[in-house]
Amino acid sequence: MSEYKVTSKISLKDRPTKVVIDDAEKQLKKIRKKLGKLQDTLYAHGKYAVLVCLQGMDTAGKDSLIREVFKDFNARGVVVHSFKVPTELELKHDYLWRHYIALPARGKFGVFNRTHYENVLVTRVHPGYILGENIPSVNSVEDIDDAFWDKRFEQINNFEKHIAESGTIIFKFFLNLSKEEQKNRLLRRLNKQEKNWKFSPGDLKERKLWDTYQVCYEDAINRTSKEYAPWYTIPADDKPSARYIVAKIIYDTLKEYTDIEEPELDDDIKANIELYKQQLKNE
Template sequence: MKKIDINQFKVTEKIQLKNISTHFDLKADKKRIESELEEIREKLGDFQNTIYAHGKYAVLICIQGMDTAGKDSLIREVFKDFNTRGIVVHSFKVPTELELNHDYLWRHYIALPARGKFGIFNRTHYENVLVTRVHPGYILGENLPDVHSIDDVNEAFWDKRFDQINDFEKHIADNGTVIFKFFLHLSKDEQKNRLLRRLRKADKHWKFSPGDLRERKLWDDYQRCYEDALNRTSNDHAPWYTIPADDKPTARYIVAKILYDTLIQYKDIIEPELDAGIKANLDTYIDELKNE
């Protein structure tokens, strides 16, 4: 199987999505790819136990992509070997009335993982510069004091919002959160195939909404907004990775590989040593239990 350099997927300079392939050939069949994923998945599960015991870092994994990009199944397959006590998944939908009564980052801030835990955002705070940018009328629902009409949702508004997102991520990174941001880069043709599959398979019907087709008509608008977001918010402390997503097993393997290869670079994340006094008396404790 082809070895990969995880940095080839990292956004480190200005990109154009049209020039980035949605397919990546690992030179292996599906069975081999899934076997390699299982191996990395087990290692990630072991690392999760270590970071939980260490208790000084949190890990935030942000997953974005167009409809049908494979977000849900990626989460299911990559994190299958995690202990549920150490990972929390949040799927952000249309903001509730309560959420709209707070600033747009509030619901994401309160969902952040505690130190020692992994948190996954399935759709993220970036919806606030993606969906709302394609549909600026949604901003009016936030009831902001300086937005009175669509005319106020201008480039200066988006510049400010990008600055706020960058500041938010820098703040949590400085306080011990390791941030990964994955854009599942899907082709329009593959999205069509996956939507057709949803319509043809009865057990997939629940996933389909007519709104999927309405949003598909805005594909180019979304691609421009994604491209701008990736270019303006990929930083050393919170990098974006563009993941070729036309083949789901390949996308899952690449994400797992990026996570593991990056996290093992944190040499300070180790299981804590037992207190010297406790360690010196282990045999005593064992005898006490055996002789109950």
């Protein structure tokens, strides 16, 4: 799966949006069971946390990917956060605050459905949103120049480097959806009554800005794909294949951490296991 990892400067238009893997659903079932067992070990080990970041255009399949990839996890071991428009309280803090307090504890998986990258994506496409952050140095949209974005990318890289050095294993997945497939998925939301609730007229407004978003995504990925926090561009037009690829990348990477293992029992406990068994049998 190394072909999906961003290790040098990329152009999104050169990255595939569709890959079809034979028996992807069957293979996913196998790999997610292995992931579930690995998560149990990670929880018992208690020294690493795992952060899975999902980004993509509307309808890219983030919600269903979370549902299918983490289906075999112990509920206590994974926490999903879906970041929407910042609340009044969140806007009273710096833009990374709400993401920092949502980070997974050691031993757990955290999944960010939309992430801190919204702060260099949506806000870059709509710079007026930045004004809501009440940053002292920003009094108008004119103050949001290239230097502002350079600083914000530097802050994000520093944030990720800090948490990586503190024991968080970071995965960042961009679900690379084609514009044609997004149109098909939006039409399905309109054609199926049970899916109507997912549709918003705002989806069409944002769709008109497709090319601008692609430029911003490409720049963000190129600036922030680091060895300690790599990006993966995942072909998203075929959902089963995308889910399998994400699960396989997570599993293969975590298996490389040979120090993630269940803790050894205390010598005294280990020496008296048979005694404890006998005590229970004799009750």
